[in-house]
Structures are given as structure tokens and as C-alpha cells.
Amino acid sequence: MPFFNSTIGRPSIFILTGIPGMEAAHHWISIPFCIMYIIALLGNSIILLVVKMHQSLHEPLFLFLSMLAGVDLVLSTTTMPKMLAILWFDAGEILFETCVMQMFFIHMFTGMESGILLAMAFDRFVAICHPLRYSTVLSTSSISKIGLAVLMRNFAVVLPFVFLTTRLPYCNGNEIPHCYCEHMGIVKLACADTTINSIYGLTIAGGVMGMDIALIVSSYARILSVVFHLPTQAARKKAFSTCSSHVCVMLIFYIPAFFSYLTHRFGHQIPHHVHIIVANLYVLMPPMLNPVIYGVRTKQIYVRVLKMFSMHSGFPEH
Template identity: 55%
Template sequence: MLDYNVTDFTNPSTFILLGIPGLERDHVWISIPFCIMYATALLGNCTILFIVKMELSLHGPMYYFLCMLAVCDLVLSTSILPKTLSIFWFNSREIDFGACLTQMYFIQCFSATETGIFVSMAVDRYVAICDPLRYSTILTNSMVAKIGLAVLLCSIILVLPYPFLVRQCPYYRTNTIPHTYCEHMAVLKLACTDTRISNYYGLSLIFLITGLDVIFITVSYTQILRAIFSLPTKDARLKTLGTCNSHLCAMLVFYIPGLFSLFTHRFGHKVPLHFHVLVANMYLLVPPMLNPIIYGVRTKQIRDSLLRLITHKSAYFSCSGALAFRPSSMWR
């Protein structure tokens, strides 16, 4: 018997994204929290970039790394949400094969870049707490720029084989992807040829990048905690630990959903497909939304700069309004 539900496609020119399988009737309602998260991510990260640019007191390594994180978050959320919303609102499900590979590459590349930035931020906190006298000489502006460039280039080079390995798969069971975006494993599952090389490369890259980064972060924070608990007073310990809280929260927000999505996709065969797709979207939307909130609320310098900016703008508009409604001398 022939299976007419499965068609062979040789090098398909387009893929069809289904959105969230099983929840098609709720796509419009699901789009509402997605829009809120994306709008919050755009506003929050752009605010962080603007504040750091405008405030000279924030022109330092910690805030430069925070700006890199904000750019990564903007790229990650923007790489998936416009297409996702076009599926939810306009049923525009087609995506060009080249655009699909590009989207896949950007997601993988900037996810790897983000984890590298977390390592850089951990090193920044380590030098600031464990060797504060040499902080300004070790982490100069040129050194921060070199670290950021090295992290980006490393991610670009390591992730580059991903789209080429997927493109080499000549036959596909179908061109329909049960997802809201071109996730690597979701696309790879359509291939009829042997995909072990791509699978092994993906797994090795995950363990190489994420595994090593987590090890470096753990070692850095082990040394940081040892330095903190060796301080003489409780107030000094709490104040120093407070400088790390934002970074720790941001890392947990990024790594926990990411690892959960990874393991459910590869090993959670009994997990409902719609649940996995939702988690995969949360992984790319929740951290960009929460990171500016975490750093804005928990970092005193950013919070104070934002309050000064708001107060200054309010005072300016009040003055402008008063002058606009002030009676002219000719009417007196």
C-alpha cells in the first residue's frame, strides 16, 4: 500500500511551518503573550543600550558586556517572532529554503554567542571581586572589544557547518515542519538520508560550547564565593554578593529553559509536540524579555540612571508646557 500522506521532495524550494501543532485554533490568543514578551524585550533592551550610551559613568566593562547581551537578545527574539506572528495572524506558513537555513544559523550562532558573553561576564565579576586593584588594567576597553569579537567569531565559525550539513540532505519525506520556526532538529527529522553526522556534530557542539562555558562559569563563581565569604563583615559580603545577583539570575533564565528544550527534543519522546514547541519559543523569548528587567531592577547604577533620565524628561516637558501656556507680554 502506498502512503499518500507522505510525499518525496528533492531539495524543496520552500518549507511549510505549521505553528503550534494541535493548537491552531488558539494561535490568535497565543500571539497576545508572544507580542507582549517581544515588545517588552524590544523596549527593555533598547533602553539598556540607550542608558549605557548616554551615561558616561556606565562606560565600563560590565556594562559593555551587558550591551552585547542586549544585542544578542534582540537578534534572537527578532529572528523568530515576525515569522511566528505572520503564521498566527495571516496563516503565512511558507518559508524559503534559504531563509529557513539563515534563520536556523542565526538562532544557533547567537545562542552560542550569548553563552560566551555569560562567560565573559563571569570573568568580569571574578576580576572585579578577586583582583580589584588590577581590574582597570586587565579589563580595558580594547580588551573588552577583543573578548566580544573573539566570542562572536568563535560562534560564527563553530556554527557555520550547521546549514551546510542540512543542505546536503537531498531527500525529504515532506516539506512540512511542525514548528513556528526552523529549529535544527525539526528540519533534520525531515531528511530521508543518514543524518548521524549532523546529529553528532550538533551534540558535540552543544557539549563543547555549553559544557565548557558552564564549567568556566562554575570555576569563576567558586573563586568569587570563596573571596566573598573571606570578607570580614556581613555587610561587605552582602554588598559584594549583590553585584553578582543579576548575572546569576540572567544565567538561570537562559540555561534552564534551553537545557529543558534540548533534552525534551532529543529524549522526551512522550512529551506532547505542542508543549515542546511552546518551550522552544519560550527559550528564545523569555530571556530577552527578563534580562533587561533583571539588570534594571537589581543593578543600582542602571536603576538610578533610568530614574534620572525619566525625572529629567518629566522636568523638561513640564517646563516646556509651562512656557507654552505662559501669557505673552503683549496681552498684559
């Protein structure tokens, strides 16, 4: 396969180099990444299975949790198999078209994760601030529409990345110092003005994820206001408990996401291998930790998972 296709001004293949400066440790680094990926696959599959098997869990919170688990499965599987191939076998070659497709799925499903976290914040807001209207506002039909809206929103805002990336000529080599293809990593190899790409990327980060964060913070400000006015300490404790898992999941997702995004543009003083490691964790930690956090801290999920494993292991339930 030729390196460069001069008729369309771009390489036929890109080379993902892994973690720059840490090539000698790739095999060791792959061990925790592989373990985290296995945990992500098992954890999110169990969440989906438990919610599907138990009709009593077909409630808004658990339906949103199922959406989150599905997104996490796609997000981790979009990146991890290729990442492990690079770390294990130095198999960094990836077709230009495949690289752009991977970029599309990564950005789309990270955006979907943000949208679902917003939907889960809205769920907690209605449950705590307007409990009498909960079943009316968050009907099965409403949840389906919210899920579809999240999907369509992110498809619409991420699709232009594909056109903005494929329109550029690439003559600055074909090596991407990363473990997966993402927008700015590809664009840095272009030999043309990439201002539009940068502006659009910043606009989407600020306009979509920034808006999601603002609405989430607003929801939790209202929730805290209501919780502090609850009549008993037990009621306040229960309300805090129902929200704590969601807050943990949001912090795990948004902190590395914005660190990775902003260091690509402004963090030139940060060692490149640190940025790449954090970027890898950004697509792996939420899928791994989300089912663990919800499985441990959500009683309905925790109890049913224990029952499922007790039945299959043959041990008596306690």
C-alpha cells in the same frame, strides 16, 4: 512556486505549522508572545541607549551588558516577527534558504549569549577576586577582543550547520511542526542518514555551551570562596548583590535552552506542543527578562533610567 525542486533534492519552501495541536488557540497564544517581544525590544533598546548616553557607564560590566542587549535584540527579532505572522495569519511559508539563514542566526546568537554570560562571569570573578587588577585585565581593548572572540567562535562552530543541512536530500514532506527553523527540526525531514548532524549538534552543545557552563560554575565557586572570607557582613552582602542578577540571567537562559535541546533528541514522551512552547520561550524569555533584571537590580542602570523617564515625562525627580 513549485513545492519540490528535484534537481537539488529539497523543497523550495518549508511550512512552519506553529504549535501542533493548539492551532485553535494560536491567536490567544500570540498575545503574551507579542507583549513579551515588545518588552524585549523596549528594554534592550533602553539599556543600549542609557549605556551609550552616560560615559560613567562605559565600564566592563555595562559594556558586556550592552553586548548582551544587542544579542537579545537580534535573537528575538530573528524569530518573533515570523512567529507572530504564523500565529496571527497562518503565514507559515518560508523559503528553504531563508529557513536555513534563520537557523544559522538562532544558533549563532544563542551561542553568543552563552559566550557573553561567560565573559560577565569572568568580569565578576576579576572584580571580586582580583580587584586591584580589574582595570588592567578588563581594559577597553580587552573587552573588544573578548567580544570579537565570542563572535568568531560562534560563527565558526555554527557555519558547519549550514553545510550539514543543505547537503541533505529532503523527501519527507516540507512541514516543520515549529514556529521557527532550527537544526534538528529541519533535519527530521531529510530522507538520508543524519547521524553526522546529530553528533555535531550534540558535540557543539556539550563542547561549547557545556564548556561555558563549566567555566561559569568554576568562576562562581572561586567567587563564593572569596566572598565567604570577606571581613564584614556588609561587604559580603554587596558582593552577593553584584552577582545575583547575573545568576538569575544564567538560569533563565540555560534551563529552557537545555530542556529544548535535549527534548528534541531524547524527550519523545513529552507532548510536542509543550516542547514547542518551551522552545519559543527559550528565544523570548531571556531577551525580555535580561533588561528587566539588570534594570531593577543594577543601581547605576536603574537610577539613570528613572532620570531619563522623569526628564521626558515632565515629572520632578525624587
